[in-house]
Amino acid sequence: MPAKPVRDALTETLAASDAGRLADVHGPYFGQFGGRYVPEALIAALDELEAEFRKAQADAAFAADLERLHREYTGRPSPLTEVPRFAEHADPDGAVRILLKREDLNHTGSHKINNVLGQALLVKRMGKSRVIAETGAGQHGVATATAAALLGLECVVYMGEEDTRRQALNVARMELLGATVVPVAVGTRTLKDAINEALRDWVTNVESTHYLLGTVTGPHPFPEMVREFHRIIGAEAREQVLERVGRLPDVVAACVGGGSNALGLFNAFLDDDGVELYGFEAGGEGIESGRHAARFSGGAPGVLHGARSYLLQDDDGQTRPSHSVSAGLDYPSVGPAHSWLHDIGRATYEPVTDDEAMEAFRLLCRTEGIIPAIESAHALAGALRVGRRRVAEGLRDQVILVNLSGRGDKDVATAATWFGLLDGTTTEGDR
Amino acid sequence: MSTATTASATAARLDALRAEGRPALVGYLPVGYPDVDRSVQAVTTMVDAGVDVVEIGVPYTDPVMDGPVIQEAAEAALHGGTRVRDVLRVVEAVAQHSGGRVPALVMSYYNPVLRYGVEAFARDLSAAGGAGMITPDLIPDEADEWSTAADAHGLDKVYLVAPSSTPERLRLTAQASRGFVYAASTMGVTGARDAVGDRAERLVADTRSAGAAHVCVGLGVSTGDQAAQVGRYADGVIVGSALVRTLLGDAPWSERLDDLGRVTAELATGVARARTAEGTS
Numbered sequence: 001m002p003a004k005p006v007r008d009a010l011t012e013t014l015a016a017s018d019a020g021r022l023a024d025v026h027g028p029y030f031g032q033f034g035g036r037y038v039p040e041a042l043i044a045a046l047d048e049l050e051a052e053f054r055k056a057q058a059d060a061a062f063a064a065d066l067e068r069l070h071r072e073y074t075g076r077p078s079p080l081t082e083v084p085r086f087a088e089h090a091d092p093d094g095a096v097r098i099l100l101k102r103e104d105l106n107h108t109g110s111h112k113i114n115n116v117l118g119q120a121l122l123v124k125r126m127g128k129s130r131v132i133a134e135t136g137a138g139q140h141g142v143a144t145a146t147a148a149a150l151l152g153l154e155c156v157v158y159m160g161e162e163d164t165r166r167q168a169l170n171v172a173r174m175e176l177l178g179a180t181v182v183p184v185a186v187g188t189r190t191l192k193d194a195i196n197e198a199l200r201d202w203v204t205n206v207e208s209t210h211y212l213l214g215t216v217t218g219p220h221p222f223p224e225m226v227r228e229f230h231r232i233i234g235a236e237a238r239e240q241v242l243e244r245v246g247r248l249p250d251v252v253a254a255c256v257g258g259g260s261n262a263l264g265l266f267n268a269f270l271d272d273d274g275v276e277l278y279g280f281e282a283g284g285e286g287i288e289s290g291r292h293a294a295r296f297s298g299g300a301p302g303v304l305h306g307a308r309s310y311l312l313q314d315d316d317g318q319t320r321p322s323h324s325v326s327a328g329l330d331y332p333s334v335g336p337a338h339s340w341l342h343d344i345g346r347a348t349y350e351p352v353t354d355d356e357a358m359e360a361f362r363l364l365c366r367t368e369g370i371i372p373a374i375e376s377a378h379a380l381a382g383a384l385r386v387g388r389r390r391v392a393e394g395l396r397d398q399v400i401l402v403n404l405s406g407r408g409d410k411d412v413a414t415a416a417t418w419f420g421l422l423d424g425t426t427t428e429g430d431r
Numbered sequence: 432m433s434t435a436t437t438a439s440a441t442a443a444r445l446d447a448l449r450a451e452g453r454p455a456l457v458g459y460l461p462v463g464y465p466d467v468d469r470s471v472q473a474v475t476t477m478v479d480a481g482v483d484v485v486e487i488g489v490p491y492t493d494p495v496m497d498g499p500v501i502q503e504a505a506e507a508a509l510h511g512g513t514r515v516r517d518v519l520r521v522v523e524a525v526a527q528h529s530g531g532r533v534p535a536l537v538m539s540y541y542n543p544v545l546r547y548g549v550e551a552f553a554r555d556l557s558a559a560g561g562a563g564m565i566t567p568d569l570i571p572d573e574a575d576e577w578s579t580a581a582d583a584h585g586l587d588k589v590y591l592v593a594p595s596s597t598p599e600r601l602r603l604t605a606q607a608s609r610g611f612v613y614a615a616s617t618m619g620v621t622g623a624r625d626a627v628g629d630r631a632e633r634l635v636a637d638t639r640s641a642g643a644a645h646v647c648v649g650l651g652v653s654t655g656d657q658a659a660q661v662g663r664y665a666d667g668v669i670v671g672s673a674l675v676r677t678l679l680g681d682a683p684w685s686e687r688l689d690d691l692g693r694v695t696a697e698l699a700t701g702v703a704r705a706r707t708a709e710g711t712s
């Protein structure tokens with residue numbers, strides 16, 4: 001049986017959803033989380049956006065446009081790759097099978113393009129001519145610059161000054177694509193402050209400009225809308241696993257920064273009670289070090305960037321700086337739907353340290369010939385951990401589906417420094 | 432809705448000034464810049480130089496409605512260790528210094544108040560003699576908890592409207608507000624501008640039509656002439672960055688206070704002549 005065609009997955013995505021399914025919960029609230037904690041000046045634009053999104057959901061022509069772009073431009077469906085040599089590191093006797101959903105093979109190198117193309121088509125429908133975006137690692141900025149070039153939109157990307165240094169090649173990529181990259185030199189100079197600056201731009205230019213937010217955070221309708229545009233990840237993966245393995249996976253794993261790749265994958269399995277869902281946050285240098293981005297282990301509910309969600313904050317409600325070796329997970333809050341899934345116990349969130357993530361990064365390179373994004377390496381490390389744990393509990397024939405949300409080309413410099421490849425020394429091979 | 436039944440010190444002040452034939456000058460300064468003690472000195476200087484209502488800002492790490500001047504002061508205040516509870520000290524100082532004549536409103540993004548405890552913050556603000564709170568990132572739709580606490584403690588609830596607000600939202604916001612409605616003169620963040628947006632006058636008229644008894648205008652006012660111009664149609668003229676700017680820099684503190692007093696006095700002359708023939712020329 002072939003994988004479900006892109007068109008069917010999209011129709012499923014865009015169809016009016018049933019009440020009663022976790023996968024179809026609408027904003028603005030996910031349990032006590034979500035909402036619209038933004039200046040009044042933005043409310044009209046958010047209402048306009050939501051109205052246009054609802055119209056698009058009911059419009060077969062919109063689905064057809066997006067389906068064509070996914071197939072002809074992005075290269076969907078993205079394949080499913082089993083990684084047995086990597087999985088041996090969870091259990092040498094083969095009790096754990098690991099399957100990767102290859103969002104890294106999408107055009108622009110990550111899952112980000114799914115959401116960007118969807119929103120960019122909405123921008124055209126709304127008659128706006130300018131898009132702005134925030135970016136941390138640069139993946140969302142590159143995807144936005146790409147869609148803007150494709151559809152003839154002016155594009156400005158806000159990026160923390162610290163991140164423009166960490167990801168200099170992605171700055172050049174965005175500029176090659178015709179975007180203007182604005183380094184943000186206030187606050188912590190990372191993703192959080194890039195979002196602040198993008199919001200200030202949006203408040204000022206909202207009548208001509210769409211804020212193409214890159215993850216499942218922010219004010220309603222972004223958390224729901226971005227989930228819908230990424231729903232295709234899980235819809236494809238579910239069919240692919242059923243075809244390949246003959247049953248649903250035991251565990252589904254993804255890294256969680258804002259949480260869009262995770263939610264896109266989780267969504268297809270939320271209502272399958274037998275499937276355990278794991279989100280892996282950046283544990284940085286360890287929870288006890290205070291230098292991490294583990295909102296569920298080291299944060300508490302609060303409000304940031306328009307939504308109520310788990311948040312790294314001090315006793316005064318001031319946002320605490322996050323830390324991660326991966327710029328894409330280096331964010332002090334998380335999408336409200338994840339906070340809800342955490343609180344109702346449907347998904348489990350665990351931190352993965354920089355060290356663990358980099359070890360999994362190296363392992364996937366060496367055992368499978370795939371260089372993952374460091375963000376995705378957190379999910380790989382988490383999958384190994386969960387696999388080992390389940391084997392230790394006596395379980396066998398475990399199938400773990402992991403979202404390989406991005407490729408590691410952008411991270412080569414960081415990894416080379418991490419492993420000491422630039423100063424003439426090399427680390428020992430594992431084989 | 433309890434709006435009609437709870438008296439507002441701020442509204443009473445605006446009414447008294449209206450009877451005198453002029454709008455209010457509403458001055459903003461953040462607590463903790465350059466430190467808490469000196470921010471008390473700055474606020475009382477501003478009161479002595481002629482502001483009618485004060486707004487005391489709570490510094491926050493992520494002030495998305497603020498431009499570079501207020502961001503700089505907030506960042507420095509946080510760096511210097513300013514705490515949320517310090518705002519209560521400044522509120523108390525204003526109440527004492529002015530003998531209760533000058534209403535003191537807190538301006539805060541929502542998360543610091545949420546973390547403090549919304550009910551506890553309302554209780555402590557009221558006990559300190561505060562008049563209420565302005566909430567730049569809290570719209571009435573999300574404000575049930577704050578509204579309940581404010582009503583319980585007799586505090587003003589000042590929400591914002593913007594040129595982009597629809598008639599429906601103007602009605603909702605006017606209905607939910609107590610004290611006054613804060614009309615953003617333009618689409619944008621705080622900061623001095625060469626000209627106050629021409630959409631401000633229309634927005635004030637529309638907000639009044641939507642049911643607001645008092646409407647004050649903020650964003651972009653920095654000179655006496657602008658204050659006079661805006662004061663023709665608004666119940667109050669809100670000035671922030673132009674005042675904060677006088678305190679930035681390395682000049683001796685006494686000189687900075689003098690500068691603050693001078694700019695405040697110029698703005699006060701502006702509102703004083705707003706509704707005279709001279710002011711409208």
